[in-house]
Each structure stands twice: as structure tokens, then as C-alpha cells.
Amino acid sequence: MGRKALGRGLGALLPEHSEDEGSRVRHIPVADIEPNPFQPRMNLDEAGIEELKRSIQEKGVIQPIVVRKLEGGRYQIVIGERRWRAVKEAGMETIPAIVREVSSAEEMIELALVENIQREDLNPIDEANAYRVLMEECHLTQEEVAQRVGKDRSTVANLLRLLKLPDEVQERILDGELSMGHARALLALEDPQEQVRLCREIIKNGWSVRKVEQVVRARRAVRREEKPKDKDPILRDLEEELQRALGTAVRIVQGGKKGRIEIEFYSNRDLERLVALLMR
Incomplete structure (x- = not known):
């Protein structure tokens, strides 16, 4: 059976027209929402979440999060965990959200990871781990992953190589002490x-x-x-x-x-x- 081709990030989930979006946005209790188990970011920047919280307190949640419905009236985040955490920190009781039908865990993984990968601020190690999960859980080749995220296969391959570095080196990349350029140089040893x-x-x-x-x-x-x-x-x-x-x-x-x-x-x-x- 053929798989549904994804890889459009938010475009695969959010309505294209504002009038459709308005009819689909709900205000869901923050306490009824669970985080995404496939969140590619190993370290969610607390300072960044604090800054986002202040912005939400001043301007509100500009873009709704995307969730899928679970049993028992609960929901699980597909996209927007940082916004959800910022809303919780701000003490707000509800958050605007779009409920989407996600038919399988595989589709959930792909939607969540692709959207995060397409963001420019994703750490190289987080991005590499996202590619690894896509390949392992969604049974994709490097070429297929590259097509879904809109990048060259060589870019995907180079990032995956970072996962061969020792844990201590990967931690330094995650902490921002080493750049992608430093890491690639170390791989030559x-x-x-x-x-x-x-x-x-x-x-x-x-x-x-x-x-x-x-x-x-x-x-x-x-x-x-x-x-x-x-x-x-x-x-x-x-x-x-x-x-x-x-x-x-x-x-x-x-x-x-x-x-x-x-x-x-x-x-x-x-x-x-x-x-x-x-x-x-």
C-alpha cells in the first residue's frame, strides 16, 4: 500500500484560507493536552520559552498549535510544543488549537519532525536525530528523507554523520559550544x-x-x-x-x-x- 507523501510542514496541517482556519480553531484547556513524544529538540531553550511567554502575555497566541485527539477527551501536540509550554508558564487556562486527524503513529512522527526540521533554529544534533528517527520509524531512505524536508541528500548524510561523534562532543554541539563546521572537522579524525x-x-x-x-x-x-x-x-x-x-x-x-x-x-x-x- 502506498504511503501518503508528506513533508510540507505546516502547510500539510493548517488550512490554506483564513476563513477555513477560523472555523477550525478551538480553545482547548491546557491541562488536557499532552506533549509530543517525538519532539526532536533534546533541549528546549528555557530562555526562549520565557521570551515567548512574555510575547504571548502581551499579544496573545498569534498562531494556533496543532493537536490530534486521544481517548478520554485528551489531546496530543503535533506542532507547537514551545507555544504550549509558554502558555502554561503564563498561567493561561486554554490555548487556540487546530485538531487534525492523524491516522497513524508513523504519520504523527513525520508531521512533527518535518515541521521542526524546516525551522532554521534547530540544533544540528537535534536535526540529525530527527533524520534518524524518520529513517528508523518511517522506514525511509536518506534520499526520501531529503525529499520530504526539501534538502539535498548530501546535507542529510552530513548531518547523520554527526551522530557518530562521541557523546561528549555531541553534548558540546547541543550546548552551542561547537558549530557544525567544528564538528565536520572533527569527523576527519x-x-x-x-x-x-x-x-x-x-x-x-x-x-x-x-x-x-x-x-x-x-x-x-x-x-x-x-x-x-x-x-x-x-x-x-x-x-x-x-x-x-x-x-x-x-x-x-x-x-x-x-x-x-x-x-x-x-x-x-x-x-x-x-x-x-x-x-x-
């Missing part, structure tokens, strides 16, 4: 522990995406030049300690009783920073 270490260095030093890309290229070049089995474990440990201390790629080359230490720098300012660290 194969070792999860190295990804975490570099993540911490980025936050500590406030590195730009370009700086991180330079560091990653240098570290990958070092890995290509030498096989781990050819390097003395003690020297590898010393390299890692120096890299953590200096915040850049370091290579120790030993030949007999002599050797050299190679320290990467990427600009005059970076060189001055390294000299200052070494002169302490």
Missing part, C-alpha cells in the same frame, strides 16, 4: 578519544573552524607518515602530552641517541603563542 581531546582544546582556546581544520590536517599527515607499530609507545605518549599542552600537532623523530621535536604552527600569531608557552 578516526580516533574517538582524539576527537574528544581536540573538542576540549577547541573550547579552551576558542579556535575558529579554519584553525581546527589546519590542526586536523596536520595530525592526519603525521599519522600517514608513520605507522603506530614503528613508534615507541613512550614517544607516542610524549607526543600526545605535548600536543595537549601546546594545542597543536607535535611529532618526535628519533634516530639512535639523537632526534628532533617538530611543532606545527599556522600563523605568526600562532607561532608567538607557542613561543610564549615554551618560554614559561
Whole structure:
């Protein structure tokens, strides 16, 4: 049996004409409404909800939420959980809502996730998780997901790759401490522990995406030049300690009783920073 093609976001749910919308909006008790179990946002911004609450107190709810009817006279949010939470915080007893017939849990998931994905302020990790849920619960391919949300398949694929990063790195992206650009640079490193270490260095030093890309290229070049089995474990440990201390790629080359230490720098300012660290 063919599936109903969705992916129009709010357009799939809200009436196209204002007169139709007016006839369908109801004022439903806030206490009778349940949150959406498929809300893609892992962290609902409390500051944002507080700002929305103040706006609602001043101007009211401009756009109704969308709900589906449950048994026992209750409702479940399809779209508009932030508005619902803001209304609750404002102490209002009812909220304007449009009741829609949603025939299956699969359709509920798709409608809720697609609308959120089409918003510009969705965190990359939240967006990636939304794609993952769409693929797993709605049995969609990356290409089908891309069609429903109106994005290139490569965009969907790149976001899904973020979910391969260690949990600590994903948390930093969720918190806004790392950008999508930083995350993509970290993906070029194969070792999860190295990804975490570099993540911490980025936050500590406030590195730009370009700086991180330079560091990653240098570290990958070092890995290509030498096989781990050819390097003395003690020297590898010393390299890692120096890299953590200096915040850049370091290579120790030993030949007999002599050797050299190679320290990467990427600009005059970076060189001055390294000299200052070494002169302490």
C-alpha cells in the first residue's frame, strides 16, 4: 500500500484560507493536552520559552498549535510544543488549537519532525536525530528523507554523520559550544578519544573552524607518515602530552641517541603563542 507523501510542514496541517482556519480553531484547556513524544529538540531553550511567554502575555497566541485527539477527551501536540509550554508558564487556562486527524503513529512522527526540521533554529544534533528517527520509524531512505524536508541528500548524510561523534562532543554541539563546521572537522579524525581531546582544546582556546581544520590536517599527515607499530609507545605518549599542552600537532623523530621535536604552527600569531608557552 502506498504511503501518503508528506513533508510540507505546516502547510500539510493548517488550512490554506483564513476563513477555513477560523472555523477550525478551538480553545482547548491546557491541562488536557499532552506533549509530543517525538519532539526532536533534546533541549528546549528555557530562555526562549520565557521570551515567548512574555510575547504571548502581551499579544496573545498569534498562531494556533496543532493537536490530534486521544481517548478520554485528551489531546496530543503535533506542532507547537514551545507555544504550549509558554502558555502554561503564563498561567493561561486554554490555548487556540487546530485538531487534525492523524491516522497513524508513523504519520504523527513525520508531521512533527518535518515541521521542526524546516525551522532554521534547530540544533544540528537535534536535526540529525530527527533524520534518524524518520529513517528508523518511517522506514525511509536518506534520499526520501531529503525529499520530504526539501534538502539535498548530501546535507542529510552530513548531518547523520554527526551522530557518530562521541557523546561528549555531541553534548558540546547541543550546548552551542561547537558549530557544525567544528564538528565536520572533527569527523576527519578516526580516533574517538582524539576527537574528544581536540573538542576540549577547541573550547579552551576558542579556535575558529579554519584553525581546527589546519590542526586536523596536520595530525592526519603525521599519522600517514608513520605507522603506530614503528613508534615507541613512550614517544607516542610524549607526543600526545605535548600536543595537549601546546594545542597543536607535535611529532618526535628519533634516530639512535639523537632526534628532533617538530611543532606545527599556522600563523605568526600562532607561532608567538607557542613561543610564549615554551618560554614559561
